[in-house]
Amino acid sequence: MTEGLFPRERAEVAPGAVHVPGWLPPERQRELVAACREWGRGPLPYRQTVLPGGGVMSVRSLCLGRRWEPYRYLDEVGVELPGWLAALGREALVEVYGEDGGFVPDTALVNFYDAGARMGMHQDKEERSGASVVSLSLGDRCVFRFGNTESRGRPYTDVELESGDLFVFGGPSRLAYHGVPKVYPGTAGPNLGLTGRLNITLRQTGLPVVSGRRR
Secondary structure (H helix, E strand, O other): OOOOOOOOOOEEEEOOEEEEOOOOOHHHHHHHHHHHHHHHOOOOOOEEEEOOOOOEEEEEEEEEEEEEEOOEEEEEEOOOOOHHHHHHHHHHHHHHHOOOOOOOOOEEEEEEEOOOOOEEEEOOOOOOOOOOEEEEEEEOEEEEEEOOOOOOOOOOEEEEEOOOOEEEEOHHHOOOOEEEEEEEOOOOOOOOOOOOEEEEEEEOOOOOOOOEOOO
């Protein structure tokens, strides 16, 4: 994590959308990086997602809990979502809103960004639940573009996310368009053991519980 002259301040970017800089301490960040690396060795490793129109996403992703593919959730679990990660998501909501709102995440998308990876503006709208989205950043600093609920264009706010940052969006901002137009290579702390950027996004789908299936 880079250090500036002035501490970065917690900010409400839009109603219900809150950025908490440096929420994860360094040791917890290293634990999460190790976990992400271990998940990638499992039966469903990181892969570039192919979109219905034939495009290929530049990020590499894996899913914990209920599996997601563009633009739907499957009725299967490939890799179980750990209870400790779900608990971390609830801690995040308590940090931001003062309560977890009964948050029971059943899916987590883990995205890996190398130097050239980007994420276009999109909505997280396949969920039936209106529960907030919890996003954790690890590794390289990035520009996170947080927009409006009507279109991919302006108005939007660009926020710099660094390793350890928490970003939560819910309420009026739950369906806001958002994306990552830029990653700053080589900005991860030297003690993190990560080249690139990882993002873990916890969500509650509101769909019926499904049993695990590995393939």
